[in-house]
Amino acid sequence: MPSPVNHVSIVGFGLMGAQIAQLLAQSGFSVSAYDVSEAQLHSGLDLVRKGKYGLENSVAKRRMTEEEADNALSRIILLNSLEDTCKGSDFVLEAVVEDLDTKREIFSKAAVYANQDAILASNTSTLTISRISESFSPKVRARIAGMHFFNPPQVMKLVEVVRTRETNREVVSKIEALCTSLHKTPVEVLDSPGFVANRIGISVFAEASSLLEKGIASVRDIDLAMRLGYGYPMGPFELGDLVGLDSRLRNMEAMYSDTQDERFRPPKILEKLVSEGYLGDPKTKRGSKGGYYEYFGLKRPGEDNG
Numbered sequence: 001m002p003s004p005v006n007h008v009s010i011v012g013f014g015l016m017g018a019q020i021a022q023l024l025a026q027s028g029f030s031v032s033a034y035d036v037s038e039a040q041l042h043s044g045l046d047l048v049r050k051g052k053y054g055l056e057n058s059v060a061k062r063r064m065t066e067e068e069a070d071n072a073l074s075r076i077i078l079l080n081s082l083e084d085t086c087k088g089s090d091f092v093l094e095a096v097v098e099d100l101d102t103k104r105e106i107f108s109k110a111a112v113y114a115n116q117d118a119i120l121a122s123n124t125s126t127l128t129i130s131r132i133s134e135s136f137s138p139k140v141r142a143r144i145a146g147m148h149f150f151n152p153p154q155v156m157k158l159v160e161v162v163r164t165r166e167t168n169r170e171v172v173s174k175i176e177a178l179c180t181s182l183h184k185t186p187v188e189v190l191d192s193p194g195f196v197a198n199r200i201g202i203s204v205f206a207e208a209s210s211l212l213e214k215g216i217a218s219v220r221d222i223d224l225a226m227r228l229g230y231g232y233p234m235g236p237f238e239l240g241d242l243v244g245l246d247s248r249l250r251n252m253e254a255m256y257s258d259t260q261d262e263r264f265r266p267p268k269i270l271e272k273l274v275s276e277g278y279l280g281d282p283k284t285k286r287g288s289k290g291g292y293y294e295y296f297g298l299k300r301p302g303e304d305n306g
Contacts (some may be wrong), residue, residue: 003181004174009089011082011106012096016123018044019153020095025075027182032077034085041078052284053154086113093147095123098250103132111140119171121147125198126254129191130164142168147175148195151243159184164191193258202255202264208236209267220298227301238300241291244280245273
């Protein structure tokens, strides 16, 4: 099914926003991107060009030609105005930090600037769409949904399409069609804290953290157990280092706040690492001292093929 969308406005040009923009541009979509920080806009574009999954690396590995890479880059326009980014848009995708007030403010403005029937989608990983949209009119709530990509979106096949009980069915169908045109597999999820993948994944991470804090096994051995025993491509701590420990902490804080379920209370060791500047794998997390593996002085299983 061809996508009914030709242009996407992306609000938030950090790690996820920039990578999603690249994915869209490579697939032939034009993208307008906005971030409150001009420095972040340029940093995001640098990630598109030179990141681990960026255009230059794809050319070097002969996954695309230099001409295709140049064409993809030309489809991404950086703007320093939210109004200009959303003006006349039929599809706005928010990819800012996991902060409820920030997301609400963006959607309140996007609902005014974009076309009156524009889809307003959030890449939130744990905040519920219902909480983000609860202050809006029923007409606006009907066109708000979740479009949750997984990191790195250029590689990961899954996109969770999150609907509330008020989301218009046509909105869900259009997002699913967009996912398909990006060669991703959409799964439809009824709005709930953490949706499906993160709710299960964070539960695994929480249990792994409990085992670590009790001294039952090391970070590396827990990851190896899940890799070799359950076929996980990455263990829970490797994955945490990849997505960013500050992001993982925010996710757990949001999950715990929404559910008051003790299994989602952030582990003390996670809070300690983040407070000391260990924000994840320094190869993918700029400015980080490292992640669990650097903190404990261990080698990642992925570095020696387990």
